[in-house]
Each structure stands twice: as C-alpha cells, then as structure tokens.
Amino acid sequence: MHQMTKPKRYWMTRVDRDAPAGVQPEFPTHPQADALATRRAFLKTAGFSFAGLAAADCGSAPQFALPHTQQPELTPGRGYSYASTCGACEAACGLLVTTHDGRPTKIEGNPDHPLSGGATCAVGQASILGLYDSLRLTYPTRGGVRTTWADVDAEILAALGSARQNGRAVRLLTGTTTSPTTSALIRTLVASVPNGRHVVYDPVSSSAIPDAYLVTHGLRLLPHYRFGDADVVVSFEADFLGTWIAPVEFTRGYTARRRAGDQGVSGNAHHVQVESRLSLTGSKADRRIRVAPGDVGHIASHVALRLSMLAGAPLPWTLEEAAVDSAVLDELTERLWASRGRALVVTSSQDVGTQVVCNLINQLLGSYGTTIDLDRPSNQRQGNDNDLQALRAELARGDVAVLIVAGVNPVYDLPDSAGLVRDLERVEHLVSVADRLDETARLAHVVCPDHHYLETWGDAEPVAGVVSLSQPTIRPMGDTRAFIESLTAWSGVPQSAYDAVRANWEQSIYPRAGAADLFSAFWNRTLERGVVELTPTVAAPLVFSGDGLSPVDRVAANAGGLALVLYPKVAMRDGRHAHNAWLHEMPDPVTKVTWDNYASVSPATAERLGVSDGDVVRVVSGDLMVELPAFVQPGQHDGAVAVALGYGRAGTERFNNVGPSWLQARTREGPVGRSAAPFVVAGDGGRRYDGRRITVTKTERRHRLASTQEQHSLAVPGAVAPIGTSEHSVVQETSVADLGHGGHPHEPHPDLWPRDHQYPGHRWGMTIDLDSCTGCSACVVACQVENNVPVVGPDEVSRHRAMHWLRIDRYYAGDDDDVTVAHQPMLCQHCEQAPCEAVCPVLATVHSSEGLNEQVYNRCVGTRYCANNCPYKVRRFNWFDYPREDVAANLVLNPNVTVRSRGVMEKCSLCVQRIEEGKIEASRNGVAVADGDIKTACQQSCPAEAIVFGDLNDPQSRVSTLAAGGRTYRVLEELNTRPAVQYLKIVRRDENESHG
C-alpha cells in the first residue's frame, strides 16, 4: 500500500498528539465523589436482594381499535410531503416537510429550490422541535393574563388610533423578513399612521455590507454571492460555510465548484481564509492566515493596493507594514489576479471601511456580474444599525408611544440591555409578537404569539426573483395567530393569512411570473412545487464609484493584550433557538463542545494565562464582566479571545435536568452558557463584534465542558496493529497532482473467513466525500430527528455517552499555531465481516442479505460486547430510559422507527425504515428501485452532497461509480472488517502551507 503524499499525523486533542503512545484512555475517569460511587462499594453497602419473579400475564386486557368517524382524505400510516419554506433563519431554504397523521415529523430540503437545492442545515433540521415545544405561548396575554384576540386587537387598535390622532410615534421593530406579503402589510400598517416607521435589525448584524454598497454603488443592498461560480475564494473572517447569511446555498455552490461536477476535483479551486479564530469555514480553507481581531481590513487594504498595481492603476495609498508576510500577500494577490472573473472576496467585518475596501477588491477582480450579483440582490440581511441607533435614541427620550416588537428579542440581542429595559418600560404601549415569554416579551403589556413557521401560510423571497411559499403542515397547536393576520387586523382590514398571501401573490407575484395559465392554476402549481422563479426586472446597472476611498489602518499593536471576537455558533447562531435541546447537544464542528459557550484562547495564550480546558476565566472590559470556562483552540491568533453569542438565554434553565436522573447525575444550574451580548460594541458605524480590548484572569473555579473531542478515538496503536500491515491514517488525503495518476488498487487482504455473504438483490453501500464535507453537522441532527435518537444532556455527554448515531470526528494536523483540519463523519460502517456480529450472544446483530449490519432491538439483552468489539466505536447503548415525559415533544417522533428502551444497543441502520419503505413503494408501483429513490436522512440533508447512498450491485448507481473511483479508501482497512461505507480522500490543494 503506497501513499503518494507524505502521511500526515492527525490528532484529535493536543494530549493525544503529545503522548508517546499516542492513544487516549478509552474510558473517562471521574473523581470519585463518595463512598457509594463505585459499583463494588454500592453493592457492599446496599446489599443484594432478589425480587420475586413477576407472575406471567395470563390474559391481557382487550385492545381497542378506534377508526375515524369520517374517512380521512389521506391514508393513515403513510407519510405525506408538503413543500414549504424554512423559517429557522433568514436564508429561507426551500423545504419538503414530511407529515404523518396530520403532523410534521421530518424536514427535508426541496430539490427544486434553485438556491438550497434540496439541502438543509442543522438549524433547519432541528427547527421542527420548536413546533412541539411545550413552553411556547399558546394564547395571547394582556398584563400577563390570558385573553382573547378580540381583546388584544381592541387595545392595539385603540393605541394606534390615539397615536394617529395625536401624531405620536409608532414604531415597528422586526428582524429581516424575506416575506413579500409580510413586508407589504408592514408598509400598509406603517403608512396608516402619520408618524410611523419600520425599523429592521439583525440579531447578528451585517449592516456594514449594505452601508458599504451605499458608498461604492450609491444604493444600500446586500448582493447575492455566487460561490458556485468562483474558483478562488478569499474570505476575511466571513464564516460562509457555517453561519454567514446563507450557509446552505454557499456550501452547495462552494463544494460543487471544488468537485468540478461528478465527484472529480477541480484543480483551479482555492480558498484562503484570513481570520483570527478557527471557524468552520477556516477549517476547510486551503490556506489559513491568522490575524489579530479587527485587522482584516488592513490586510484587505494591502491586497487592494497590490491588485491595483497589477491592474496598472495603483491606488494613492501609503500603508503601514502588514502583520502578514509580504510573500504570502504577493502570492495571494497573484492568484486572485490570475482568476479575475472567477474570484470572490468576502468579509463579514462590521467596519464599513473594510467592507468598502472589499468592494474595491471585487471591482478590480471583475467579480461584479460574475461571482457577485447586484442585479438580483439578496434580501437575507435587511438590518440597518443606523435606524436602530435612532430608535434607541427615541426610546431614550421617551418619544415612542406605540412599539411593536415582532420576531426579535432586542433585550437579549443588544448591548446596554439594562438601558433598553428602562427605556422600554416607558413606552406607553409595548406589544410583543413572540412565540414565548422571552426577555423582551416579559416587558410587554400585550403579547400576541405568532404561529410556528410550520403552522402558517407565508412566503419568502430570499434573493430577488426566487419566491417560495410556506404552507401549514399542522393545525395551529394553540390559540396563536399568524403575524400576517395580526398585521391585517391592526391595519383595520382583518384577513386570514391564507387570503392575505394569496391576494398579494395575485397582485404582485403572478404578474412577474410570466405564467401562461390562470392565477388559480399558477397558485396550485407553485404550492405543490414550493418555489417559482420570476422573470428578472431589468434595472439600471449599478456603477462602482471608487472616488476618495481610503484604506483601513492597522489595528494598534497591543503587545500581549487580548481582544475579543464575538461570533455566532453553527448550532446556536444568534440564540433564537436556545430552546432547542438538539442544537445544544450538537457538538460544535470545530471544538466539539456541547451545551456551553466558552472563551477560546490559543495554546500560547493559554499557557501564558495558566489555563487549560474548563478553567473558569473572568473576561473584563470596562464595567462589563463575564465568567466563562476557557477552551484551548489550536490555530487561533494569540491575541484573540473568542466567545460565542446566543448563550445565557433566559428560560434555558429548563435544561438543567435534561438528562436521566440517577445516583451520580450531575445537574447544572442557571442558564446554558453565558451571554456575550453586552460586549457587542454599538457605535455610530453599526454594531462591532471584534476588537474590543479585554483582560482575562483565571479564577479558582472549574467548569466541566461536555466535549466529545476526546472520545471514541480510532487510533490503532502500532503495538496492536496487525502484523505485516502498515499503519494507515484514519483520515487520508491526496493532492491534485496525485489524482491524475489514478487510484491505487485495493489489495485484497489474506483472509481466514470465506467471502460467503450472498447479495442476490440489492447491496447497500455508502461513500462519504471528505473533501466536500465541511463538518456542518446537518447530517448529525437529521439522523437524530429521523431515528428518534434521545437527548442525554451535558453530564452524559461528558461520560462519553452521547447518543448520536452519526458523529463527525474532527482531526487536526500540524502544530499549535498552524493546523490543518479534517472532518470525518463516522457512522456504523456496516462491515461485511463485522466484529460486532461475531460476539453477540443472542444474535441481536446479524448481517442482512442486502449488506446491512442489522440491529434487532427486541433480541438485544444489553451485554454490550458488540460495542466493545467495534473498532469504529459507533455503537450506542441506552444506559437509561431517557426522559420522554414531555408529551408535546413526543409528537416529533418518527412513527417508522422504534423508540428504544433502556438496556438496548443502537446504531446507524442506514435508515433501514427508508429502505423498506422505498422497496415497498417500488413494488406497489410495479417498478424496480431506481438509484436516488432511497436516500438516507444524512444524505438528504447534506448541503455539500458529501454523502452518497445506493445500491452497490447496480453498476450504474452513483455510489458504485464513486466506490470504483481513485479517491476511495476504507477506514481501518487493515483490520479487514470490509466496511460497506467508503470514504473519498481529502484533496490538499496547497502543498506549501505557509504561516500567517
């Protein structure tokens, strides 16, 4: 077995890397709290007694079967799918919602959607749990007391009427809404009062981007970034694969471009990430350049200057020396210049000057019209921080009579929260349209809860010209009311949400659609398909104006000082889904920490401060202080301390007992994590998330971080590797040059066991492309939803008992400062020669005639020998009956999958319920199962299209083509388990990874 590239040593934790034997102990050791803590001690003290065997049940009580009284339209027992739009964030991806018995049980992407193309992200997958949240408000309240909609409407109409009469200020504060109908109704409401205004802000602001376009192009807009058209991508801190604007669409375009179509590899693709912390996007970059927080603007200015010289029109700038090597900047600039028209430079910086320089760079590279679309801009970030500042000033002066806050939580999101609370208490009529009593709704006199997005009619136009519909997939579960309906009621012409949306479509959308048929036919057609693309309106092209643009100064070097970087996490984002247990339990793609936020520091800084993982540190800036556990993050800039937003939400105390309650359970106190929102800098130019100077001091306390990064190591120590085989890396990679040489042939290993598994029909297999996988973990959450995987809580996670069937192992290579990252989804490999099958005493795990390693729950007696024997560590044991008392939350369970009880082993089944359903459906229709008919949940959700499942017995199937390709390998191949899951090697495009 030869590898063309030098084998890289991958490690999961720094301890793992530095330890001489290289293998972490598999089982966690916990300090023994008391004498009863060991099993032996417990048995000694508690004694041992037998309960009498319960008498067998001789005759069971009759079971009743209750049919309907009216025959339902839909056959009970079948799943039905409805097209809708995701409301979990502003990206508004197209969805197909699977319903069973009149309620949604699974969210899938809509393959017909031109932007998201059938994929969803982890947040979208998890958002279905928000529908079944028993702590949602289910009725309107007035003064904290339940009331009727007629009552709240009367009060609000009276307030609006009085404001109208006296010319008092009426303000509507919302987040970005991509819904054309909602926007139209908001305009109507605001126009109905003389002193009305609609203020939009984004919880995590991107307002500097439109502000910069106002400077350079004369119009405030957010462009539509087309990552699928860019060979060379340079991102200055923008986490476009993780959280920035539309990660699903961006991931899809980015990975498709790098794959160059049919799972080949594009040699032209190159991605450089310039950032201070190690983000998800940075983990995929071909080259990472570390810079101090807030310094990206200066680096960008250097790039702009160099590009202008290459363009033959040098900018009249004199710049201080950059913090990055001149050679690196030259190479970067040359590569960009060579890819003019196929390059894209983005930044998420909230410094308008930096955004302006970025626009200049894109102009020099000819990105406008190729990789950046200004003609059909995006609507996914409409926040205007200047308007928000103006509103705060008005509130401080007490000028606002009526304030309606809808869909946002400013008391949590914004800094100087105490001041805001004071000001809001002085508003005469504060109305909140929230789904629960969040931090802002608690102050409101009237709370008008909105429907969940799965319960309501709506629409969305995330990018100009792409319009989708939202339809309810369940009757509203409480006495909530769609925001659209509330708007019509408060404008004086009440209309149902359906009527309002339909009327708006007939008036404004249908004319732009260029449809040949009548409106009702168009409506039905679009409702079924979910999305329609409108013929673009030809607008006057925007012209770049580069007059008088100035560079960004270098951040003042603060020797030894630390600066704060605030960022949204991939799972938690801005905190709006803090009530979703699945998102809390999803391990962060880079740090693998669950159920917490923390202060990330680089290894050098950690050593200087004397902290290690879990040491609580105090972060201070002026009057602001927060205490957080520290986390050591390789690859982070030494001057940066990174803290995630979205934590410390009120109401998350509900998760303190989320796991099983047993003798040694350690419950937590207080909310999950701590809020970093006070540290956001709100200034004249918009909210800033980086660069605030802080001091960090170690406290004496420790806080155990529930991280999965040290768990389930697959490393096979040299001492026990089979004799005669070389040690293969678990994560394998290759280079563009080596790919041209074709693959290496899979040498058959000498075998004791005969290859006697017959696969007469289908033979299911899977390939996972490690080059495409970004680690976004949409698959992890999709699997959890589809397969009724329980939530275990932070304590159990720290005991290595997280129940995720599919996990993503994150490996580092390199030293502390400059790491290369690899993400590897690890699931049951469905080995042909499975070590687990050989040792089960009751044959609860056997091999099927179609290549699956089956787990039969009712046979399992809980020996756990199978998990012990599994070299991939993918088997999950139900140590407890995980709490499922919340009846509302149980509605999300998939009826096609057994809910496992205590004592039973479980693992990935390759979505056998979907395989069975697919085969039965095909036989019902009298056709053969076609490739792509059956998709596993992980495959269906993946924005990067990294997972491909199919029939290996079908030579035409995608999976067969990929499996035969030159990039495949099997993990731990030397153990000769012969897995049905194969991986495609990562393609390293940058042989010379230079330091930033």
Add this chain to the structure above:
Amino acid sequence: MAWRLPGDNTGYEPVQPVAYSHRLHAGDMEIPCLYCHSGAERSRYAGIPATSVCMNCHQLVTAGKSAVDEEVLLAEEEERPAKRIVSPELAKLYESLGLDERLAPTPGHVEKPIAWVRVHNLADFVRFDHSPHVTAGLACQSCHGPIETMERVRQEASLSMGWCLSCHRDLSEAGIAGKAVHASTDCTTCHY
C-alpha cells in the same frame, strides 16, 4: 381447553360493540375486502373503516328486509305511511356520527368513533406492513382465514413469528400464482 403459549391468540373471537357480520357483507354480498379496509394496499395498516364508509350504504339500508317488509304490511293495514325502521345495531352507527334516526344532527352533534375490539394484534416490536403482502397477490384469507364465513371475526392463525417465517421461506421458493416473490427473512424486514 387447549393449552397455548402466552401471546398466542388463535381462536380469539371477542364480542364487538356492533354486531357486524362479515358473513353477510363479505360472504353473501361479496363486498371486496379492500372496499372497507382500503389501507391494506396503500399503507402498513389495513385499517378499520370509518363510520362514514358504513354510511355509504346504511344511510339507505336501515334495517333487515324482513323488518322493513313487516312494517310496510302493517302500514298498509293501518292505512298510514310506512315508518322508517332502524335496526338497533345500525342505530349505533348513527349515534357514532352524532345523528338521530332520521339522519339529522343530534343536539351537541358529538361524533364518537366505534370502539372495535382489536382481534389481530402483533407485539409492539413487530412492524408488519400490509401493502407488500397485498401487492404480491396474497389473498386476505391466507392469513385471516375464511373471514367471509364468520359472523364474528375470529383469529384463525397464530400470527407467531415462526408462522410468518414458514410462509416467507416457502413462498420465496414457490412464488405466488406463478409470480416470483422475494419475501425476505432478514431481521430488519419486520424488526427495526
């Protein structure tokens, strides 16, 4: 009294809330099984018909022929129009839909499904799907016995796993009516 293993309900013939006769409907009138149990070819559950399915006929057929003829004769004798006769069993259907004997809604109009006693019941860890069996061309009687002769539904077969497997093994070899059949004996065919 035959001795049986726990869980073996062969011969179970419970009294049902409505004295519905399969012998009359499926036997004498030859109503196809799938007319009422329509789920059997489309979903995993064959289903028991909703009351509205019964009403397709029974909004008009309100009593047995002999009772109706008797009333007609009596009405002729008494020289009055014949009254509408509703048999007590069919009155239960109307009650289930919240209707009175003349099919007008009762005060309150409460619809209540008929609480049939389930005869064929498998354990929770078995996932039986009717539709591939129906699609394959198996007659309902293969597993449910001669239902069309039963006044009250009776479980004819043991429905044990061994019983299912023996058929799966035999038919995979023999086929059904000459058509090849792949009845898998993999565990996850029924247990997942």
